Amino acid sequence: MLQIPFIRDNRDATLAGLQKKRFANAETAVDQVLALDQQRRDTQKELDDVLARSNAMAREIGALMKAGQKAEAETAKAETAQLKTRSKDLEETLKTVEQQLQAVLVTLPNLPHSSVPEGRSAEDNEVVLQNGAVPTLAEGALPHWELIKKYDIIDFDLGNKITGAGFPVYKGKGARIQRAMINFFLDQALQAGYLEIQPPIVINEDSGFGTGQLPDKEGQMYYITEEKLYLIPTAEVPITNLYRDVILADDQLPVKNAGYTPCFRREAGSWGAHVRGLNRLHQFDKVEIVQIRKPEESYEALEEMSRYVQSLLQKLELPYRVLRLCGGDMGFTSALTYDMEVFSAAQQRWLEVSSVSNFESYQANRLKLRYRVEGKTQLLHTLNGSALALPRILAAILENNQTPEGIRIPEVLVPYCGFDRIS
RNA sequence: AGAGGGAUGGCGGAGUGGUCGAUCGCGGCAGUCUUGAAAACUGUUGACUGUAACAGGUCCGGGGGUUCGAAUCCCUCUCCCUCUGCCA
Numbered sequence: 001m002l003q004i005p006f007i008r009d010n011r012d013a014t015l016a017g018l019q020k021k022r023f024a025n026a027e028t029a030v031d032q033v034l035a036l037d038q039q040r041r042d043t044q045k046e047l048d049d050v051l052a053r054s055n056a057m058a059r060e061i062g063a064l065m066k067a068g069q070k071a072e073a074e075t076a077k078a079e080t081a082q083l084k085t086r087s088k089d090l091e092e093t094l095k096t097v098e099q100q101l102q103a104v105l106v107t108l109p110n111l112p113h114s115s116v117p118e119g120r121s122a123e124d125n126e127v128v129l130q131n132g133a134v135p136t137l138a139e140g141a142l143p144h145w146e147l148i149k150k151y152d153i154i155d156f157d158l159g160n161k162i163t164g165a166g167f168p169v170y171k172g173k174g175a176r177i178q179r180a181m182i183n184f185f186l187d188q189a190l191q192a193g194y195l196e197i198q199p200p201i202v203i204n205e206d207s208g209f210g211t212g213q214l215p216d217k218e219g220q221m222y223y224i225t226e227e228k229l230y231l232i233p234t235a236e237v238p239i240t241n242l243y244r245d246v247i248l249a250d251d252q253l254p255v256k257n258a259g260y261t262p263c264f265r266r267e268a269g270s271w272g273a274h275v276r277g278l279n280r281l282h283q284f285d286k287v288e289i290v291q292i293r294k295p296e297e298s299y300e301a302l303e304e305m306s307r308y309v310q311s312l313l314q315k316l317e318l319p320y321r322v323l324r325l326c327g328g329d330m331g332f333t334s335a336l337t338y339d340m341e342v343f344s345a346a347q348q349r350w351l352e353v354s355s356v357s358n359f360e361s362y363q364a365n366r367l368k369l370r371y372r373v374e375g376k377t378q379l380l381h382t383l384n385g386s387a388l389a390l391p392r393i394l395a396a397i398l399e400n401n402q403t404p405e406g407i408r409i410p411e412v413l414v415p416y417c418g419f420d421r422i423s
Numbered sequence: 424a425g426a427g428g429g430a431u432g433g434c435g436g437a438g439u440g441g442u443c444g445a446u447c448g449c450g451g452c453a454g455u456c457u458u459g460a461a462a463a464c465u466g467u468u469g470a471c472u473g474u475a476a477c478a479g480g481u482c483c484g485g486g487g488g489u490u491c492g493a494a495u496c497c498c499u500c501u502c503c504c505u506c507u508g509c510c511a
Contacts, residue, residue: 044472048480055480058492062441065491077491084491247470368471377470 001365002108003379004037017111020118020327029104036101043097047090054083106215110362112327113299113336119326126326128338131310132319135345135400143346144395145277147402148174151422154278166267166282173422177409178285180416181390182260185287185312189258189387192308194289197259199238202229207241210367212333212359222264231264235288236384243292244367247377254301255292258387260285278391279351286389290382292369295361298381299336302358305385306338309354312388315412318396319343321350335360338385342392346399351392356385398422 007014011030018026057080064073117126148154153174159167170178186196208214208230213221222231232238239257248255263286289308293301306322313320325337334357341350361379364370370377401408406423414420 041473044480048473051481052479054491059442061491065441073491080491 001105001362002111003361003365004033004105007033008037014111018108020112020116021109021330022120022328023109029108032104033101033108036097036104040094040097040101043090043094047087047094050083050087050090054080054087057083109332110335110359112330112334113358113360115324116330116336117324117326120328121326122329124326125329125339126324128322128324130319130321131314132317132343134319134343137345137399137402138404141346141399141402143277144344144398147398147407148277151407153177153422156277164282166280168278168281173417173419176419177394177413177417177422178390180413180418181388181393182285182287184413184416185388186258186260188312188315189287189289192256194256194258197235197239197242197257199232199235199242199259199261201232201238201261201264202227203232203237203241204229207237207244210241210244211237211363212366213237217332219268220266222266232261233265234263234286234386235259235261236290239288239290240363240382240384241367243369243382246367246369248292248369248371248380250371253292253294253371253380254297255290257290258287259290260287262286263389278395279347281391284389284391287387288384289387290384293381293383294371295378295381298358298360298383301381301383302336302338302356305356305383305387306340309340309356309385309387313340313342313353316393316397316410318393318400318410320353331355331357333357333359333362335362340388342396344392344396344399346402347395351396353392353396354386354388356383358383 002014007030011034014030015026018030023029057076061073061076061080064070064076117124119125142150145156151173153170153172155169155171156165158169159165162169190196202224205214205228208218208221213230213233218230221233224230238261239259242257243255262283264283265281267280267282289305291301291305310320310322320340320342323339323341325334325339330337337355337357339352340354340356341352343349344351359382361381363382364379367382369380369382371380372378397410398407401410406421409417409420409422
């Protein structure tokens with residue numbers, strides 16, 4: 001959530017930022033926020049004055065009662081009646097205004113960092129760098145959805161039978177390589193100084209609000225009606241929410257957490273041509289890294305996280321590129337996002353396997369996540385990134401490493417897998 | 424799931440209608456003493472909002488109510504503990 005004092009002092013910058021994010025009707029929304037904020041503060045002031053007088057009266061009545069001046073006390077009591085009516089009215093107004101203000105405010109996305117390129121869609125994203133040779137496959141190379149059948153390592157039909165589309169069943173070496181990747185990614189994160197967290201994979205409404213999934217994006221999450229809980233779309237949600245309503249001490253910073261969880265996404269309306277096989281699933285596995293930093297360090301941390309994710313891709317011997325997302329393609333809550341894409345040779349496509357973002361104070365403001373500077377509390381910055389999401393990594397490994405003798409397992413994974421080839 | 428008990432400041436723990444934002448202890452911070460440290464002593468120590476700064480307002484698990492006035496009484500929800508039941 002954007003901070004109202006910031007909007008108040010930087011109306012033009014806010015508008016420019018929202019426009020870069022391709023937010024429609026920015027001016028209307030911002031002016032609405034400012035008007036409601038003014039109304040809120042006026043109402044609050046008046047209410048405070050009325051309450052101050054009520055409090056004074058109550059104390060007076062108390063003193064009169066003690067002194068035994070009953071008649072005077074009764075007179076004073078009668079006077080408080082209208083104060084009370086007035087304060088009730090004002091409270092109601094305040095509540096309404098606050099709700100209206102909140103309703104508009106939560107629709108405003110985070111403002112983009114100055115380095116974010118202008119643009120409308122994925123086509124306008126900026127390629128920051130590309131690394132690794134794109135492999136040339138032999139004649140008759142297969143896409144991963146054929147390979148998984150050929151080697152019988154992932155079964156979509158079985159998943160269909162017991163659950164539904166987008167819930168694959170991993171078998172044999174398919175299951176083992178999943179387990180291997182999870183362990184590899186967690187071990188790497190540990191070495192990079194992250195604390196391993198194993199969070200719940202269902203979250204409540206407050207947590208959904210804290211990281212920006214709610215309101216509005218509930219359609220993307222699976223919902224358990226009986227308990228009013230959501231299945232997590234990413235470990236970002238439970239891990240970042242560990243720090244909801246927290247004031248961190250200096251010696252607790254920076255926070256670096258990593259966690260493996262399954263992730264659940266309804267992906268309503270996004271099924272189409274390019275979602276075959278492992279490209280898009282309702283349930284998938286991911287190791288997520290989360291950092292909480294002081295504002296002045298957060299962009300340095302973002303670069304560090306980007307380099308870390310790249311180091312994983314290098315170790316996996318996958319050709320990749322890094323994109324700086326344009327304003328129109330960025331996430332709602334992000335100020336700057338790097339997407340890491342690996343090249344999947346048989347599909348001849350770049351697949352997004354990680355998204356590393358700095359949310360600045362946008363989530364922290366919702367979470368009330370702060371630290372102290374010279375006695376005053378101040379919002380921290382939150383960042384996160386996938387490190388990494390499994391299915392598309394697996395797709396790329398299968399396609400890029402296929403040989404007549406089978407699938408070659410990247411060297412770093414061999415000790416984790418216990419085999420060096422799928423054949 | 425049934426019966427009972429509970430939820431107060433970083434922690435422990437008072438407070439059961441009137442200067443209570445809350446006694447006290449521990450912890451933290453600052454100081455005195457000390458070559459230094461410890462001990463002892465003194466002071467200080469919640470958050471949000473608001474103001475140029477004061478003032479003012481809100482917060483004693485969440486929400487609602489009674490009252491001139493509530494941490495204190497009532498209703499409700501959530502969570503925790505004990506006993507009984509059930510079960511990985």
